[in-house]
Amino acid sequence: MTPIIGAGFLGIEHFTPPWDIFFLPLFNLLVFLYGIPFFDFALAIIVFTIVIRTILAPLFIKQIRSQKEMQRMQPLIREVQRKHKGNRQKVSEETMALYKEHGVNPAAGCLPVVLQLPILFALYQALIRASGIIQGFNPDSGNQAAFDVLQSEGLVSAVAGRTDWYAISVDGPCNLPEFNQLSQFLPLNCQLIDPIQLTEPVNTTIGWLLGLDLAQIDTVFALPLFNGFALSALAVIAAILQFVQVKMTSPRPNPEDPTSGMTSTMTYTFPLLTIVWGGIFPSGLILYWIVYTAYLVVQQFLIMGWGNLFPIFGWQPAWAPSPEAGIVRSARPKPDAPVEEPDSTASQRAPGSGGNRAGTRPANRRPGGAKKRGRKR
DSSP: OOSOOSTTBTTBOOOOTTHHHHHHHHHHHHHHHHTSTTOOHHHHHHHHHHHHHHHHHHHHHHHHHHHHHHHHTHHHHHHHHHHTTTOHHHHHHHHHHHHHHTTOOTTTTHHHHHHHHHHHHHHHHHHHHHHTEEOSOOOOTTTHHHHHHHHHTTSEEEOTTOSSOEEEOSSOOSOOGGGGTOGGGSOGGGGSOGGGOOSSOOOOEEGGGTTEETTSOOOSSEEEEETTEEEEHHHHHHHHHHHHHHHHHSOOOOTTOTTHHHHHHHHHHHHHHHHHHHTTSOHHHHHHHHHHHHHHHHHHHHHHTTTTOOOBTTBOOTTSOOTTTTOOOOOSOOTTSOOOHHHHHHHHSOTTSOOOOTTSOOOOOOTTHHHHHHHHO
């Protein structure tokens, strides 16, 4: 069966399900924003990211609220861990009972993460494809013949000064058999609807960013270090936002929880990886990650405040109270202890109400009962 399905639909001449179901709407949206008057590729990426994050926002609201309640429950969970130290089964049972009592689902964040994975990968591909630059490509024995045909057709051209970068044609045939092997070199207009098809390649050089080329690794706001790797200031900004976002939702360190150390490590590992990616991936992707993470930080703050962001290196500002403030201790009876009705009755009395003292009989007495007991003695 041919991979080209729905050819000619609104001008889209190349459609390969199921991947293009995710990819094509995002790719067309990005190019549409780029075509708005006074928009450049950087503004298109910024608005594109905000639109996508707004569409996905409902998926994350329940997740963030669940994380907020789990943070407030940390004192109760630590109490359970201390009480049943060494008994993992009992700790697990009591912890799940607490989650159920407080209406928290520990797995609530899994579905949004699973659903966003294909979307995030499609966003990455949309940014790369819209730039019209294929980076790091080296023909091998399996695709050399197909690559030679595309070059002879004028559909692929080498980027000046780079040996492994190639520019994609804007127009050209969309049904060449060579695209079955090298689909990344498909002309741009083959997957764009008619109203937004391009007349020239996307301009990825941004003047207000001091001439930064979003299709290439950051060299404008970067400090060269070693072996061609550079420390990008854009990547540092993205890493700081990543640290804030992760720490807001991470539980506080707990020596009695074996997973606590791993969570703390991830809090610092992800930002460091972001800095490394800044020296590997095009700056357009780093710009996208900055906007994406900043949006998520704002969304988390509106729902859960500062979360567990503070203390940072021992600093706890007065305007950022602990998320554990106001948590109510569980009122359910202990499963391994009998319920004592007299104590329960005494605990429900208001101070000074004149009721029974703890350990006495419930007061269902007739008037004059005290005198009758006196006569019996």
